[in-house]
Amino acid sequence: MKYVDEFRDGDSARVLAQLIKREVNPDRDYRLMEFCGGHTHAIFRFGIVDLMPDNIRFIHGPGCPVCVLPAGRIEAAIKLAEEHDVILCTYADLMRVPAGKKDSLLKAKARGADIRMIYSATDALGIAQANRDKQVLFFAIGFETTTPPTAAILKIAKAMELSNFSVFCNHVLTPPAMAHILDAGDAKIDAILGPSHVSTIIGSNAYAACSEAYGIPIVIAGFEPLDVIQSTLMLVRQINAGTAAIENQYTRAVSKSGNKKAQAMMAEVFEMRPLFEWRGLGSLPESALQIRPEYADFDAEQRFSMPTIDTAEIKGCICPAVLRGMNNPDECKLFGTACTPEDPKGACMVSSEGACAAYYSYGRYRNSEAIT
Amino acid sequence: MSRLDIKHGVIEMAHGSGGRSSATLIDELFVRHFDNELLNQGNDQAAFNVPAGRMVVSTDGHVITPLFFPGGDIGSLSVHGTINDVAMSGAKPLYLSASFILEEGFPLAELEAIVISMAKASKDAGVPVVTGDTKVVERGKGDGVFITTTGIGILPEGINISGDLAEAGDAIIVSGSIGDHGIAILSSREGLQFETTIQSDSAALHSLVAEMVAFTPHIHCLRDPTRGGLATTLNELARQSRAGISIKEISIPVKAEVKGACELLGLDPLYIANEGKLVCIVAAEDAEELLSVIRNHPLGKHASIIGHVTEDQHHMVIMETAFGGNRVVDWLAGEQLPRIC
Amino acid sequence: MCLAVPAKVIELHGDSAIVELDGIKKETSTVLLDEVAVGDYVLLHVGFALERIDPIEAAKTLKLFDELKELDKTL
Helix, strand or coil: CCCCHHHHCHHHHHHHHHHHHHHCCCCCCEEEEEEEHHHHHHHHHCCHHHHCCCCEEEEEEEECHHHHCCHHHHHHHHHHHHHCCCEEEEEHHHCCCCCCCCCCHHHHHHHCCCEEEECCHHHHHHHHHHCCCCCEEEEEEECCCCHHHHHHHHHHHHHHCCCCEEEEEEEECHHHHHHHHHHHCCCCCCEEEECHHHHHHHCHHHHHHHHHHHCCCEEECCCCHHHHHHHHHHHHHHHHHCCCCEEECCCCCCCCCCCHHHHHHHHHHEEEEEEEEECCCEEEEEEEEEECHHHHHHEHHHHCCCCCCCCCCCCCCCHHHHHCCCCCHHHCCCECCCEECCECCCHHHHCCCCHHHHHHHHHHHHHHHHHC | CCCCCCCCCECCHHHHCCCHHHHHHHHHHHHHHHCCHHHHCCCCCCCCCCCCCEEEEEEEEECCCCCEECCEEHHHHHHHHHHHHHHCCCCEEEEEEEEEEEECCCEHHHHHHHHHHHHHHHHHHCCCEEEEEEEEECCCCCCCEEEEEEEEEEECCCCCCCCCCCCCCCEEEECCCCCHHHHHHHHHCCCCCEECCCCCCCCCCHHHHHHHHHHCCCEEEEECCCCCHHHHHHHHHHHHHCCEEEEEHHHCCCCHHHHHHHHHHCCCHHHCCCCCCCEEEECHHHHHHHHHHHHCCHHHCCCEEEEEEECCCCCCEEEECCCCCEEECCCCCCCCCCCCC | CCCCEEEEEEEEECCEEEEEECCEEEEEECCCCCCCCCCCEEEEECCEEEEECCHHHHHHHHHHHHHHHHHHHHC
């Protein structure tokens, strides 16, 4: 696979890892937050931790739109599907997220709700066109990478006057979340490995305010393991030098200003939501999007009554602290006992790149290695 | 008896009621195509002699959607699947039974295509379908057709193959590329719509197994990695044998298109179903020669030694990635779903 | 988040394109991009092309890795 295999070359990895080993200061820890869930996934899938010196610690950030979606929003969608006979279209990632009272989209589907997994936002339009006699609701989630596709289909829906189609908008923004994590202060983060594809859309300049305000280095890292390792080296160098600059390692896909056309489409369809509840982070101002009045006809929250359902976390679940990098998964009382990938209690365990799920597999191996 | 209108007809409730319609369906569709001495006797059971030895029996229900996919269909799958389950004990499969649950309204033309495919798979494998059953459920209560096949076989003397017999140091061989079947199925499912030339690898493995067990008595475990893929099978064997498993990613054969489809959908080939591959755990000293034996068989041309069994009280499956680091290949939690994230 | 894979554009049809990844062909929307040409590599995410991959920048990054490997050999 072009542009993939070359960035997975094991020999280059070993050379870069050697450089990192030589350049880290043995007397200190380097706490690097990889913001994006996809990076967490890559770190475990390729066994990157094994190649790093022990004093580099990856802290798994909240860049997992599945993990930060409040359970109440999923419950509202399930209620809609069951009470109003709506066809609910969702990305597969959401199906098994625990929604409170031991429910989930998958369980609701088993009970008979018409919930369909789609690969592309365009598929939701197709379903709406094929079922004109039914209401079709698209459960839109994601950071800025996944938002432009939703904007694109809303424009098409409006042009087609697809009156049975609507979008339940849960799109969230990266820079405000990043700022919130850094603001909390207690996470002790030295640097940030910035998201690959969010940056493709918003551009590397979008992180300037964060980097300046909190004085930490940010490297925009590509998606492949060599990208992650090279970015780690760049962060180590900045930490050693005491600089706090934004660097772009993913130059083949990220520019300073990003994808202007995608940004324009987003701006045409969405506007800032004054306040949005993030699972684990609390209510953050100006951190999420809602649909503009011009597209109100396709806004599920206007078409249907979708009351906010307050769902408390299960007692003992410390997903909020884990999401903010304050605690390790194994510090949670439920970890590995009541809460496992087969029976997840919080979102961090459901998504395979949630910190707890990743830790569950990998952490057991590290402990096992220590014993044998 | 009136003839079946295979071209335009559909399954009706009467076809399952045991009367004239049932008999017509059975005669003109099942008996006609399966056509063997035992079945043709027309009894509710088949009676036969068996050579002395231990017998093996296995059964499998098949509910796959779509019914027809690149490289096979529910019919051929149900024949191969049960033959393989019997063969994984080291046994020689002898006979199959097939039970059909048909949905009212299911087109007879499609049913015939499935039965023809089953008959061919059965004849090619030399394992006849000697008895069967047909039931019909109301429209809406079945996915077209469900097929359950049961197979019996005979274990040659001296063969003792079981999932709990792996020993530290044993070699692990996989008979060919993984993920083909699952990707072929996904490509024909609605909604994912990608074009690929990948075909299901659905195949009967008993002749390969026969050659393997004839070559060496030191095969400890055999299993075909179906649902849940290679990763699930390795975890099962590790748990049963109370041992660990260590494998190398670069030794695991995966077709380029399967890799591409997995990248596209965010899936891991290790967890994707196979229907014509086997995993073999054998004493280390026999591994290289056994590999040659497997590679000489048409179904094992791309076989590879992928790792070995270790001592590990946690029974973990650890993989050295092509990249150089290690990762845990854990049990699958629920069905693997495509991800955006 | 945001699983996106590089795929090669092999056909263009108005607002959509057929892309290819190691023999797998898929239809994708190109509405998020201004100019897409056959032969371009694009990042594919949920059925949409997000951005073109810049071959020159990609080559620069790879060259850096090669140089490091060469350097490592001499040490």
